[in-house]
Amino acid sequence: MCRGVQHPIRGLFLRSYLAQVSRDKLPEIGSDYQGDANTVMDAVEFVLQNFTEMNKLWVRIQHQGPGTVREKQEKERNELRDLVGKNLHVLGQIEGVHLEMYKETVLPRILEQVVNCKDDFAQYYLMECIIQVFPDEYHLQTLETLLAACTQLMPTVDTKIVLTQLMDRLSNYAVSSPDVLHEFLQVEAFAKLNNAIGKVIDTQIEMPIVGAMTLFVSLLTFALRVHPDRLDYVDQVLGACVVKLSSGPKLEDARAMKQVVALLSAPLEKYNDKVTALTLSNYPRVMDHLDDGTNKVMAMLIIQSIMKNNSCISTADKVEVLFEVIKGLIKDLDGNATEELEEEDFQEEQNSVARLINMLDNEEPEEMLKIICVVRKHLMTGGTRRLPFTIPPLIFSALRLVRQLESQGGDITGEDLPATPRNIFQILNQTIEVLSSVPCPELALRLYLQCAEAASDCDLEPVAYEFFTQAFILYEEEIADSEAQVTAIHLIVGTLQRINVFGVENRDTLTHKATGYSARLLKKPDQCRAVYACSHLFWVDDLDGIKDGERALLCLRRALRIANAAQQMANATRGSSGPVTLFVEILNKYIYVYEKGNPHITPSDIQSLIELINTEMQSDNNGNTRTHSDPFFTSTLRYMRFQKQKGGLMGDKYELIKL
16 A cells, blocks of 8 residues: 555655554564564665655655645645654664664665755755764764765755754763763764865855854864864864855854854853963954954953953963954054944943953063063054053053062063063153053053152162152143142142152152142142141151151141131131131141151140131131031040040140140
């Protein structure tokens, strides 16, 4: 009946019934019908013949009836496909089908039918069945035959899914059974897969670029899982990707771009040393084919991967490779400006680069200096918008190196550039000069002051003086905003107070400049606060600190005169003298210097100032003696009473002050 019925659907069901009823009667090993040695072959032959005939009937369905019902026919074929596939399932379960029989008879007969049917739907489904039904070790040993069949499929067959499934299954097999890895090497699995994929991409001219990229991703995943130690395999895949991308028009397909990002991300996820992947010669060449936006996304992924793994990049060569790969974040590619980018996104990108710079480290000063020079070379191409984000971490990395050299107590002479504090400061000076011309004077001033303090720690007076000079020049010529001037003055005073490397002449010059600028601020309260802050320049509470009590007192008296002028101006303009906060702040400075032992500050000076504050509070035109500065003044008086009651040396100081 099976041979007589030729109607495709009826014939399919009839042969399916035949396969079903004969399943437990096949003469396989262990069955009741087992005979001599050839009986397993008879069972295989029977199932293969049934499979061949069923496949022919299944393919013929599409030729039944007029072309207008093609969609209906395709739907029927899709629903009936499992009837054909069950034969392959039976073949996979027959006891006694060993590797040799599968290799010599079963697989060639199945593939012959698959290739010769010339039907894309049937070819795709049957190749899928072969991969899923038969054991992994059989696939590995017959890999060449399977791959040869893949290259002979119809051009319309989605070969990439077939190959992807095959590679996924083989890689899972390798991961689950590490002892079979030598078999992968014996059969040269990667080389065969690589060649097959190349042939498929070359022969299927109509394959979209996203299909080729998907195949490369699958092949790379296979290489990373099966041969993680073979970086040359990874580079081969990336090289093939470069060839494919170079042979066509510029990559614009978003899906293909996504696959390229997946291709580049795979090595990063696999290796703990993230720069390992970046050292591959073809890695940056693949990135060059991404558009600017995707290039930045990929660069961000690389940085995030490094930070997540807390990787320390410790050689100049690796840093060079890394910064070449992430150049999309460091400079404008193809001359395109960054103006279109959202400010928040731009800041996030640059902050990521800054965090990356902080992760570059090497305990060898000579190598660390090379790293700093490499980073500087790349950052200088970034343009005025990026430098304020990327220069500060570079400066602080260099200052960390300076302090490391200082702690080691000597200079390290290298082959190219000696790693000495003096040479590093020269590099820093040149770098900050670029930043000050951006313009970003406030940031440049802060960095100059940081460098001056580091130079002081290294006992390099001329270098520290030069950095202060640059800071003062910036203050004079570039900083015009009054609030920025106030901040800058306090930074200058605070830094100068901590530095004790200067000789008398240089220190006098700098302190004179600082006090002069303080007295010329726009607002009187700002003047007052800056001038009394300058008192710390003349009385430093350190073992080696300067102690010029007379000049410290002059600063405080000058601040007091400015505070009086501020009160008079407030009285003239608002009809009220306003709060006495400035007087209380000056009183606290008097108390500080008095406690530190300044002989020029006497109890009568403090007593007079307390009386002045009381008078100012009582002279308010509104007659209100409770202003918002009262708590501050009250707390100050409470502190003084506490010191007086405590007794001892400090209590004696307060004995003559009436509270």
